[in-house]
Amino acid sequence: MANKKRSQSLYFKIKDDLKEQIISRQLKADDRIMSEAEICEHYKVSRITAKRALDELMWEGYITRKPGKGSFVTYHAIEHLLNGFYSISEEIRRNGLIPSVKLLEFLVLKVEDTVVSEELKARLGLSGSDGVYYIRRLRLASDEIIALETSYIPAQDFPGLVETDLQRGAALYAVLQARYGCEPDRSQELFSAHMVSKKEAQALGVRPESAALKVVRISYAADRPVEYTERLFRGDTYTYKVELKKHKTAGENE
Secondary structure, X not given: OHHHHHHHHHHHHHHHHHHHHHHOOOOOOOOEEOOHHHHHHHHOOOHHHHHHHHHHXXXXXXXXXXXXXXXXXXXXXXXXEOOOOOOHHHHHHHOOOOEEEEEEXXXXXXXXXXXXXXXXXXXXXXXXXXXXXXXXXXXXXXXXXXXXXXXXXEHHHOOOOOHHHHHXXXXXXXXXXXXXXXXXXXXXXXXXXXXXXXXXXXXXXOOOOOEEEEEEEEEEEOOEEEEEEEEEEEOOOEEEEXXXXXXXXXXXXX
């Protein structure tokens, strides 16, 4: 029993070590990682333990294993410089990946029947009896899930919006602009740590209680609030980067 526990703890350590090297970009896409034999020698573990660590990394999408050649990094974390109004799809393209969207749910609800009713009243200026479009989608980058997105759009401002408008990966902002002449041009975003629920984990393809980055966005068009969205980014797929500069005041020493 003691040997089994030790084997399990070593497997987790090896997996976490290699995953950290990949996420931190010490190992980049297409880089070769240690073979089973090299892991055995470096960590002083059995071949079974080494194989299990590599298999787990492969199942989670971090590496691919090529018979006779070795194991190679496939993971590509998206790095997003946060310096202005942006489109998730455009940021994915800037990272050399292909954006796509999968529609999960489209409903028309009363504000009072949503789980964020108070936020919708405060952020969008709606009453409990007002209707909203509830749009739940997956965001993907080159067919890999990166985020679960739930949007609430005031129904009174966009009458006649239907599910088919958003099928086949149509961009929400593009639909609002084409059908209603509405072009969001400003947003506020709130960032927080989040532990995914069982339902969220199933959608994201991660384990329940995994860490995620929660981003709440309120978007405006001509200073009118038109969207409240909650995005849950997988903790291992998306990184926001902010550059800070000190603004010198008059008379400040150089």
